Amino acid sequence: MKRGGMAVLAVGIMALAGGLLPAAAMARTYTIVIDKMTFGPVPARLRVGDTILWVNRDLFRHTATAKDHSFDIDLKPNKSGKLVLKRAGAIAFSCRFHPGMNGVLTVAK
């Protein structure tokens, strides 16, 4: 809650500064690489508004699919897909084709 309040305050200050630094500039893009039938490390400190670029370097087609069905990204070999994080919380994901491949995104507000 405290952190959220500070974020609001920060956005407020930037608005006062005349929009020189739009709030969107704070959002970051992180990459999760898929190779050899595994998802690479999940980035820490994810925030709502951040983007995850899923990069499939494997020989095989995979997906990044949320257990709660909030996203389902098809990833053919040597292709990538983007996901913008829309909500906070722990979001479990797996590959629809290879259920042994999985991970959890921990997203803060």
Next chain:
Amino acid sequence: MVPVRVSGNLTAKPASKHPEREAVSRPLDEKDIAMLKTMKMLGAAGLLTVSGLALAQGNAGINDAQIAHIAYTAGALDVAAGKQALAKSKSKAVRDFASEMVRDHEAVNKKALALVKKLGVTPQDNATSKALSAGAAKEHDALAKLSGAAFDKAYIKNEVAFHGTVNGALKSTLIPSAKNGELKSLLETGLSLFTEHQHHAEQIAASLH
């Protein structure tokens, strides 16, 4: 057939006329033990349709051309089994799994073909490949007589066993014996793939009760 361009370890040793005598003339080394384990696993999965002796000869001093042949054959057999399931099964879970088998094993075999071409190796047929093919042919015929839930159960059960057998062979014999680094790396990818498939098949098997 294009001859094998690379000599040395890619040329098969002539089979001994008396392998059983050789076998008792020296203590078992690690390779022998790995080979015996592979034979045991092939046998357990009902795939040991040629004599143990033939397999023993096939695996003693196995070369990269033979290893490539075994790995490619295992993949191709699983693609064929997947196509049979797609033609026969009506279960969504089973059909999705079969599509995955066809797609993944075709992908790895495509890579394997490109690799052997690059290395100038002609995959070499051998006793282990023959045993795998013979076992799969038998299974294909048995599955052809089944339909509905009985087919689904038998197909998935066989997939669990088949992937288990190939995993065992990859771990105990094929990966340790591979000389070429790129082939070894592709076999390791194959092992991670087969292991994942085995787990997936086990999950589906549990859900088909």
